[in-house]
Amino acid sequence: MGIFFEQLLNGLTIGSFYALVALGYSMVYGVMKLINFAHGDLFAFGSYVGYTILVWGSGRITQIFGIWGGMAVTLLITFITVAITGILVEKAAYRPVYPAGRLPLVVSALGMSIFIQNGIMAVWGPRFQAYPSEVVPSAAFDFFGIHITLLKVFILLFSFFLMAVIYYIVEKTTFGAAVRAAALDRETATMLGIDIRKVIFFVFALGPALGGMAGVMNGMYYRSIQFNMGWNYGLKAFTATILGGIGNIPGAMIGGLLLGIMESLFAGYFPGGGAWKDGFIFIVLILVLIWRPTGLIGEKIAEKV
Amino acid sequence: MKNNKIFLIVFAVGILFLSSVSWAEEPVIIGLQAPITGDYAIEGQMAKQCVEIAAELINQEGGINGRPVEIIVADDVSNPKDSALAAQKLISQKVTAVIGSYGSSVTEPAADLYERNKMVSVGYGCTAVRLTMSKDRKYFFRTCGRDDSQGQFFAKFAVETMGWKRIAIMHDNQTYGKGVAEETLKYLEPYLQEGKAEVVYYDAVTPKEKDYSAAITKLRETQPDVWYYTAYYPEAGLLVRQGREAGITIPFVGSNAVPNDDFVKIAGIEYAKGTLMTQEPMPQDIDSPISKVFLEAYRAKFGDIPSSPWPIYAADGLFAIVQAIKNANSTQSEDIANALRSMTNAEGVTGNILFTERGDRKDIPYAMYEYNEDGKLQIYQP
Numbered sequence: 021m022g023i024f025f026e027q028l029l030n031g032l033t034i035g036s037f038y039a040l041v042a043l044g045y046s047m048v049y050g051v052m053k054l055i056n057f058a059h060g061d062l063f064a065f066g067s068y069v070g071y072t073i074l075v076w077g078s079g080r081i082t083q084i085f086g087i088w089g090g091m092a093v094t095l096l097i098t099f100i101t102v103a104i105t106g107i108l109v110e111k112a113a114y115r116p117v118y119p120a121g122r123l124p125l126v127v128s129a130l131g132m133s134i135f136i137q138n139g140i141m142a143v144w145g146p147r148f149q150a151y152p153s154e155v156v157p158s159a160a161f162d163f164f165g166i167h168i169t170l171l172k173v174f175i176l177l178f179s180f181f182l183m184a185v186i187y188y189i190v191e192k193t194t195f196g197a198a199v200r201a202a203a204l205d206r207e208t209a210t211m212l213g214i215d216i217r218k219v220i221f222f223v224f225a226l227g228p229a230l231g232g233m234a235g236v237m238n239g240m241y242y243r244s245i246q247f248n249m250g251w252n253y254g255l256k257a258f259t260a261t262i263l264g265g266i267g268n269i270p271g272a273m274i275g276g277l278l279l280g281i282m283e284s285l286f287a288g289y290f291p292g293g294g295a296w297k298d299g300f301i302f303i304v305l306i307l308v309l310i311w312r313p314t315g316l317i318g319e320k321i322a323e324k325v
Numbered sequence: 326m327k328n329n330k331i332f333l334i335v336f337a338v339g340i341l342f343l344s345s346v347s348w349a350e351e352p353v354i355i356g357l358q359a360p361i362t363g364d365y366a367i368e369g370q371m372a373k374q375c376v377e378i379a380a381e382l383i384n385q386e387g388g389i390n391g392r393p394v395e396i397i398v399a400d401d402v403s404n405p406k407d408s409a410l411a412a413q414k415l416i417s418q419k420v421t422a423v424i425g426s427y428g429s430s431v432t433e434p435a436a437d438l439y440e441r442n443k444m445v446s447v448g449y450g451c452t453a454v455r456l457t458m459s460k461d462r463k464y465f466f467r468t469c470g471r472d473d474s475q476g477q478f479f480a481k482f483a484v485e486t487m488g489w490k491r492i493a494i495m496h497d498n499q500t501y502g503k504g505v506a507e508e509t510l511k512y513l514e515p516y517l518q519e520g521k522a523e524v525v526y527y528d529a530v531t532p533k534e535k536d537y538s539a540a541i542t543k544l545r546e547t548q549p550d551v552w553y554y555t556a557y558y559p560e561a562g563l564l565v566r567q568g569r570e571a572g573i574t575i576p577f578v579g580s581n582a583v584p585n586d587d588f589v590k591i592a593g594i595e596y597a598k599g600t601l602m603t604q605e606p607m608p609q610d611i612d613s614p615i616s617k618v619f620l621e622a623y624r625a626k627f628g629d630i631p632s633s634p635w636p637i638y639a640a641d642g643l644f645a646i647v648q649a650i651k652n653a654n655s656t657q658s659e660d661i662a663n664a665l666r667s668m669t670n671a672e673g674v675t676g677n678i679l680f681t682e683r684g685d686r687k688d689i690p691y692a693m694y695e696y697n698e699d700g701k702l703q704i705y706q707p
Contacts, residue, residue, distance in 0.1 A: 023546060026571075027539055034536045146362035146366040147367050147587060148559060148591055149590075153593050160570075167570065167572050169570065238535065242535045242536070242563060243593065244535075244563060244590070244591040248363075252533055284538065285539075287543070295498050295528070295530070297531060298531060
């Protein structure tokens with residue numbers, strides 16, 4: 021039972037990374053009907069920004085604010101930096117090609133992804149970088165025979181907190197209603213006086229910023245980061261988005277968490293599961309899509325006439 | 326008009342001056358295919374540095390019969406797809422021979438291309454048995470050892486020297502990782518039949534991932550005495566860290582693609598300390614006439630000696646090719662290949678370089694190394 025619980029906890033941690041990245045995909049897709057391929061790389065970029073802040077002046081941030089305070093400051097600065105980057109990406113790569121339709125937009129997104137990835141490589145180098153151990157909290161406790169680090173607890177709680185905040189903004193506020201309206205039918209929303217530019221600004225700032233913070237936590241949790249790490253997480257998070265129902269905020273969260281838990285349990289309990297994990301995930305995805313083409317909690321999309 | 330004349334004279338003198346210090350003969354161009362970027366970047370970058378040093382040493386000694394050696398680098402980005410592109414690039418530039426690459430699954434497609442274009446290639450970090458045994462390759466050689474010797478070494482060491490009974494083997498399902506795991510299993514077989522040892526865990530993890538906690542928890546539950554990981558360093562670093570954090574205290578043994586500075590960086594010194602490695606001897610532990618000069622030159626230029634066993638095999642690839650060209654007195658691929666097979670006078674950083682008929686290196690010793698508290702490798706004393 022202890023083992024099961026441990027695997028579940030591991031799965032939840034991976035899942036919360038997926039969920040945070042998936043949120044960004046889903047928000048952008050909902051409003052723009054665009055799969056933002058650069059999103060995974062913005063996640064990696066966030067990870068590198070956090071790394072740079074933490075190693076700056078051989079850990080000065082940590083010396084000033086303490087180990088947890090340093091982490092909070094790092095998360096905040098990363099949030100702002102990646103949010104600004106997200107807006108710039110939209111301005112540079114997407115806005116000029118909106119009139120051309122959806123296909124050029126996707127190509128532009130792919131190009132942006134390659135650009136960011138190579139930019140990271142040019143600045144920080146192609147080799148692995150590691151978050152130094154002095155700047156990462158290492159406290160841990162034992163809970164019914166399971167070794168749990170405080171960092172893991174923090175990551176879980178903070179991710180859930182972020183998801184709750186996003187859920188609240190999108191589902192309960194007036195502005196959130198505007199975002200949802202824009203996602204539902206952009207033209208009508210514009211006609212009803214919703215400033216669509218504000219909505220676009222919002223999703224392109226918040227989506228990448230969430231991914232960036234996930235990147236910092238990911239770096240702290242696994243310590244090693246690499247310029248092309250965004251690709252793998254981008255792919256998994258995209259899968260999570262589809263699984264939960266693309267364009268749907270709670271769907272992205274549930275998709276991400278579910279994906280993490282399934283991965284972990286399958287690898288842990290299925291013989292030879294480690295190697296077949298990804299195959300299993302995609303089989304599940306296909307089955308879900310056969311059963312519910314719009315994802316687990318995706319709403320039925322009526323064809324526009 | 327006058328100004329132009331003065332300019333011409335200065336220009337002519339300049340040309341004369343330049344040509345007097347440069348080589349009179351045309352250079353011999355050797356390609357290096359290595360992972361300069363991608364997952365195994367550190368191994369490619371160190372290999373590049375080593376080959377540069379080797380080329381400098383060779384050119385100081387007069388090059389190849391008065392012709393200087395020049396190196397062209399092609400980056401294979403640590404993956405098979407780009408490996409083929411890198412090979413195409415070197416083939417189209419008509420290099421005389423190629424050194425490379427690191428990683429068995431990366432080397433394989435390139436080796437096929439070089440073979441088809443009748444170009445000699447000398448691998449430096451590709452140890453899978455199948456590279457030389459599955460096909461007849463006339464132009465493929467390697468300066469490194471083969472996985473079966475490593476598997477044999479580990480099996481004997483684990484059971485006879487250490488007395489480990491419950492053995493866990495973990496690989497990554499790639500050519501190299503799976504190869505070492507299978508060879509190890511093969512050489513453990515006699516011990517298994519005698520009941521001296523037991524393989525309690527044998528499974529693969531997916532490379533390029535970050536979270537291996539599921540596999541680790543599973544491994545821990547089988548209660549092994551030793552954990553042998555037979556694939557590359559990026560995953561090994563994460564596995565050691567996550568394994569120790571999950572409470573696995575048994576010895577961790579890495580195969581020869583694990584040890585280098587990036588492994589220590591990813592695992593963190595606190596966890597890398599005490600891990601064991603089955604590998605070829607480190608450059609500083611090799612007693613050969615060239616190794617001292619070579620390592621001095623390397624240290625003078627790059628500050629420290631290479632942190633893994635592989636890069637010096639890349640340098641040896643160059644030493645071998647150069648000696649073969651000298652012996653054959655020809656830059657034709659066929660002559661070079663024949664000379665490589667038959668030569669006995671090639672001195673490299675790792676000692677005398679001898680090849681078998683199939684292109685494998687003869688007599689590569691293996692040793693057990695341990696990471697000390699400074700994050701450096703030293704020979705393990707049980």
